Amino acid sequence: MKRLLAACLIVAxxxxxxxxxxxxxxxxxxxxxxxxGGSNDIVAREIAAGLQARLKQTAVVENRPGGGGTVAYQMxxxxxxxxxxxxxxxxxxxxGPHLSKKQLYDPVKEFAAINLVADVPFVMVVPAxxxxxxxxxxxxxxxxxxxxxxxxxxxQGTPQHLGGELFKMAAGVDLIHVPFRGATAVLPDLLAGRIxxxxxxxxxxxxxxxxxxxxxxxxxSTKRIASLPKVPTMAEIGLPDVEVGSGVGLVAxxxxxxxxxxxxxxxxxxxxxxxxxxxxxxxIGVDVVGTTPEAYAKxxxxxxxxxxxxxxxxxxxPQ
Numbered sequence: 001m002k003r004l005l006a007a008c009l010i011v012a013x014x015x016x017x018x019x020x021x022x023x024x025x026x027x028x029x030x031x032x033x034x035x036x037g038g039s040n041d042i043v044a045r046e047i048a049a050g051l052q053a054r055l056k057q058t059a060v061v062e063n064r065p066g067g068g069g070t071v072a073y074q075m076x077x078x079x080x081x082x083x084x085x086x087x088x089x090x091x092x093x094x095x096g097p098h099l100s101k102k103q104l105y106d107p108v109k110e111f112a113a114i115n116l117v118a119d120v121p122f123v124m125v126v127p128a129x130x131x132x133x134x135x136x137x138x139x140x141x142x143x144x145x146x147x148x149x150x151x152x153x154x155x156q157g158t159p160q161h162l163g164g165e166l167f168k169m170a171a172g173v174d175l176i177h178v179p180f181r182g183a184t185a186v187l188p189d190l191l192a193g194r195i196x197x198x199x200x201x202x203x204x205x206x207x208x209x210x211x212x213x214x215x216x217x218x219x220x221s222t223k224r225i226a227s228l229p230k231v232p233t234m235a236e237i238g239l240p241d242v243e244v245g246s247g248v249g250l251v252a253x254x255x256x257x258x259x260x261x262x263x264x265x266x267x268x269x270x271x272x273x274x275x276x277x278x279x280x281x282x283x284i285g286v287d288v289v290g291t292t293p294e295a296y297a298k299x300x301x302x303x304x305x306x307x308x309x310x311x312x313x314x315x316x317x318p319q
Contacts, residue, residue, distance in 0.1 A: 023082070023083050023084075023260050023263060024055055024057040024083065024084060025057075026057075026084050027057070027058045027059070027060060027084065028048070028051055028052075028055070028057060028058070028059040028060070028083075028084050028085075028086070029059075029060055029061075029062055029084065029085045029086070030044045030047060030048050030059070030060070030061050030062070030086050030087075030088060030250070031061075031062050031064055031072045031075060031076050031085065031086065031087045031088065032044045032061055032062070032063050032064070032072065032088045033064060033065060033069035033071070033072035033073065033087075033088065033090065034063065034065050034069075034090075035063055035065050036063050039118075039120050039201075039203060039246065039248065039284055039285070039286055040088050040090055040246075040248055041061065041063065041088075042284060042286075043088065043117060043118050043248045043281070043286065044061045044088045045061050046271070046277060046280065046281075047059075047117065047250070047268060047271055047272075048060060048061050050267070050268075050270075050271030050274075050277075051267055051268070051271070054267050054270065054271070055267060067104075068092065068096055068099075068157070069090065069092055069093065069096060070096065070100075070104045070105060072087060073087065073093070073096075073104070073105040073107075074104060074105055076111070076251070076252075076253060077105055077110040077111065077253055077254070078253070079253050080253070081112070081252065081253040081254065081255035081256040081257075082256065082260070083252060083256050083257075083260035083261070083263070083264060085252065085253065086114065086250050086251065086252050086264070087111070087250070087251050087252070088248060088249070088250060089107070089111075089247070089248070089249040089250070089251055089300075090159075090246055090247065090248065091159040091244070091245060091246045091247050092157075092158060092159060093107050093249075093300075094107050094300060094303040094304040094306075094307055095157060095158075095159065095162055095307045095311075096157070097304070098307055098308050098311040098318070099156075099157040099311065099316065099318055099319065100318055100319060101318045101319065107300055107304055108297075108300055108301050108304055109254065110253070110254050111251040111252065111253065111254055111300075112251060112252045112253065112254050112255070112256045112261055112293070112297075113249070113251055113293045113294075113296040113297035113299075113300060114249070114250040114251055114252060114261055114264050114265050114268065114293055114296065115249065115250050115264075115265055115268050115269065115272075115290060115291055115292075115293065115296055116247055116248075116249040116289050116290070116291045116295070116296045116299055117248055117249060117250060117268060117272050117288070117289060117290060118247075118248040118272070118281060118286045118287060118288050118289055119221065119245045119246065119247050119248065119286070119287045119289050120201045120202065120203060120245060120246035120247075120248065120285060120286050120287075121201070121202045121219055121220070121221040121225050121245050121285070121287060122159070122160075122163060122199050122200060122201055122202070122219070122220045122221065122244050122245050122246070123199070123200065123202050123205060123209070123216050123218070123219050123220070123225070123228065123231065124167070124197065124198075124199045124216070124217045124218045124219075124220065124234075125190070125197070125198050125199075125200070125205055125208075125209065125214040125215060125216050125217065126138060126196060126197050126198075126214070126215050126217060127190060127191060127192070127193040127195075127196070127213075127214065127215070128212060128213055128214060128215055129193045130193065130196055130197075130215070132215075132217070133215065133217075134217055134237070135171075135217045135218045135234070135237050135239070136237065138197065138217060139171045139172075139173055142171075142173035142174070142175060143172075143173055146173075146174040147174045147176065148176075149173075149175050149176070149196040149197065150175060150176045150177075150178050150195045150196050150197070151164040151167075151175050151176070151177060151178070151195065151196065151197040151198060151199070152178050152179075152180055152186040152189065152190055152195040152197070152198045153177060153178070153179050153180065153186070153198075154179075154180060154181070154182050154183050154185075154186060154200070155179050155180070155181060155182070156179050156316075156319075157316070157319075159244055159245075159246060160186075160198070160199055160200050161177065161179065162244070162307060162310050162311070162314075163199040163220060163242070163244035164177060164197070164199055165177070165310055165313070165314040165316075166241065166242050166244060166310050167199060167234075167239070167242050168314075169241075169310070169313055169314075170234075170239045170241045170242045171239060171242075175196075175197070178195050183200060183201075183204045186198060186200075187204070187205070187208070190214065191208070191213055191214070199220060199244065201245075201246050201285070202219075202225060202227070202228075202285045203284055203285035203286070206227060206228075206285055209228065216228055216231045217231070218231060218232055218233060218234050218236075218237055218239075219231055219232070219233050219234070220233070220234050220242050220243055220244045220245060221233060221243070221245055221287070222235070222243065225287075226282070227285065247289075247299075247303075248286070249296055249299075249300075250264075250268060251296075251300075252264070261293055262293075265292070265293055269290060272288050272290055273290070
């Protein structure tokens with residue numbers, strides 16, 4: 001029995017190595033769970049172009065929107081684990097399972113992490129008319145008027161919604177959630193002062209901050225944002241747990257051979273290390289990150305657990 005097991009392991013290892021040596025041998029697909037044009041799509045197209053040039057194999061982006069991302073997630077989870085199909089993972093990737101009565105996918109068990117390539121920083125902003133100039137002043141105002149101040153989001157269960165709930169928990173304030181259908185819907189009410197606060201992606205609000213129409217109170221990223229150098233992080237003002245952004249990662253189906261994951265990671269790391277890539281990302285408000293597969297897998301596990309606690313604490317009913 002031991003000899004048979006050893007023989008099976010040798011055959012499996014040999015087949016895996018042979019598969020990696022022939023990789024890639026067909027079109028590489030990067031699946032994006034949204035329509036074209038957003039930051040996730042732009043990053044995916046940059047990566048695809050880089051892979052095509054470096055690996056001398058066709059690489060394409062396929063947009064598969066629907067079901068809050070589940071259409072794309074389920075498709076990739078069921079794809080052959082051979083490295084030719086990857087998924088762009090947004091922040092909502094680790095949130096979605098906690099918001100559905102039936103778990104439609106498992107972001108930890110059904111996928112193999114490759115790289116957290118970039119991040120779209122989130123910023124806490126208030127209307128120019130609100131009489132506060134810091135998070136501390138906003139918290140004081142909220143505590144003085146419990147259950148009165150509002151915060152907007154781009155929909156139930158989105159990073160903007162759960163980021164707001166995370167802030168409420170960390171700051172110990174009572175705010176009213178007002179969901180909208182996308183950033184284009186929330187911004188007019190925010191600018192007019194009909195809602196009091198919004199934690200959103202920098203690429204959708206930076207111009208409004210620079211024009212003085214919105215006041216940036218803090219960033220929810222791990223470091224200050226280059227385009228807003230005077231705005232402190234949540235950690236700097238004493239709220240280190242309020243960390244939320246729109247991470248842009250890459251994963252493959254679970255079971256993809258480690259040597260193929262290593263090949264993809266090596267090539268993607270080279271692509272995102274290019275100065276031109278950094279410059280193009282900076283123009284759309286995206287920070288280049290870059291991690292090992294192990295570090296990204298750890299990030300996904302911790303993020304998955306974090307949002308489970310936030311959803312439970314906020315008493316958000318799964319739909």
